[in-house]
Amino acid sequence: MIINFDQYKERWGIQSDPAIKPGLEGMTRALALLNNPHEKLRVVHVAGTNGKGSTIAFLEQMALHHGLSVGKFTSPCIVDVHDQIRVNLHPISRKEMDRVFETMKNAGISGLLTDFELLTCAAFLHFANEQTDLVLLETGLGGLEDSTNVVDPLVSIITSIDFDHTNILGDTLEQIAHHKAGIIKKGKPAIIGSLQEEALSVIKRKAALENSPLSVYGKDFYVHPGREGEEYIYLKADVAIDRLTRKMAGAHQRINMALAITAFLEVVENLRLNANVDSIRKAVEKTSLAGRFEQVFPKVYFDGAHNPASIGKLVETIKQQFPNETIRFVIGMVRDKDIENVLRLLETVSDEFYFVDFENPRAAKAKDLMQLSRAKKKEIVENCASFIQSSAHFDGVTIVTGSLYLLAEIRNQLISSSALAE
Structure with missing residues (x-):
């Protein structure tokens, strides 16, 4: 799309x-x-x-x-x-x-x-x-x-x-x-x-x-x-x-x-x-690039990693940048990715996941992602843009990841609400 x-x-x-x-x-x-x-x-x-x-x-x-x-x-x-x-x-x-x-x-x-x-x-x-x-x-x-x-x-x-x-x-x-x-x-x-x-x-x-x-x-x-x-x-x-x-x-x-x-x-x-x-x-x-460990709010980052190789790099970067911080993920993915291996990698640095739906014909359902997760704390988020804005006040680091299509949709929602400069 x-x-x-x-x-x-x-x-x-x-x-x-x-x-x-x-x-x-x-x-x-x-x-x-x-x-x-x-x-x-x-x-x-x-x-x-x-x-x-x-x-x-x-x-x-x-x-x-x-x-x-x-x-x-x-x-x-x-x-x-x-x-x-x-x-x-x-x-x-x-x-x-x-x-x-x-x-x-x-x-x-x-x-x-x-x-x-x-x-x-x-x-x-x-x-x-x-x-x-x-x-x-x-x-x-x-x-x-x-x-x-x-x-x-x-x-x-x-x-x-x-x-x-x-x-x-x-x-x-x-x-x-x-x-x-x-x-x-x-x-x-x-x-x-x-x-x-x-x-x-x-x-x-x-x-x-x-x-x-x-x-x-x-x-x-x-x-x-x-x-x-x-x-x-x-x-x-x-x-x-x-x-x-x-x-x-x-x-x-x-x-x-x-x-x-x-x-x-x-x-x-x-x-x-x-x-x-x-x-x-x-x-x-x-050099910088939107969606590559991009800070969008205080302690809120967008990263478009979407397969085990790129998620592995993201996990390495998290360990390097935030060795003593609490990490939580906001995640949405498309169905044809290696979802289970992606989740297993992310679960090595966090036990708190928030799953979201997004508009794409290939998007996996948030409820299906949550069922595959082994995290102790996991929820489905309905209003993702509002949740991310409020995450700036979370005592830890929030990382939104799983799909560049997801990041594009959230960015558009934030721009529409004037929370993020275009």
Whole structure:
């Protein structure tokens, strides 16, 4: 479900299918009718089970701090469809969205695409209209058959590979890695995060097949703690960047930071620019991202972790940030996630859970989540926004998690009640 997307489809009389349909045939045909706007773009393509949004956020700041105009396409939304397509941090406006929809209407692509494919076409058109210097493109699902995989990127990034969307991508790491590896393109560099050997071997074979230069975290580039404890040093071959500090909490964010720096060094080399070390430091320090251990009220945090791998990182971050605090969770999830393993992980740091329903066709019922929970204190919350506002006065830390779709809905409720600035 893409919030507020249907209003544009209805206004312009464009039909698309809300279902997920892997494959590039529809995209290829539609983009040809649109004169292939994606071919005009310089792209960094990012896939991975977790870490895509954070890595892109680091990259976005680095590019902006070097004076580049930057387009960004991510999913799902933070508030609604407009923030999924951004240029220089600004969400696409209603006027700009109407402009690209008019172009799509006139091109005759109605009925050819799924919702996400149609949104991807809208993003490509907007970035081409804005003549962006660089586009940061996040895959929606997998990579090989994802609608974004029509581009020929400057560099590809695979942040992580773990179990998620197994009904589509497969139920082994090798099968999932096969889909993620689909974004690796002939002769173009690929930057890889810390992967398990089963997944890494698949990536290596694909890179060799495509003659793609491969850089792997922990082998070809590193991040080490600096002298001051909170500072870090980035190292790659003859490159060393010290005094790196970040506000993005969690040990896993230093890997995302390293992936972004490595990719950005490839970008500036391709664009024949000079990387400014001080600008990279400032960019890393400034980077933040909604829904990634985001403080929304005193002692209230939003985190979009939604599978065992990302929930595991969240638990590590909680232990690191709040070792002596009482923790309680507000949680909603979609049905096709590994709910029981997610709950078992969260129950290692809290025995107090509040389950919520939210508007999404894939959402699990709060009562079903509560039945699966082993927590001693567990309840269903009806008015989630009010509960979260009142949680600012709780003697402990409240963390809202389980789904980015849940966070988007609550954020909209809080904005409507003027409790949270947009």
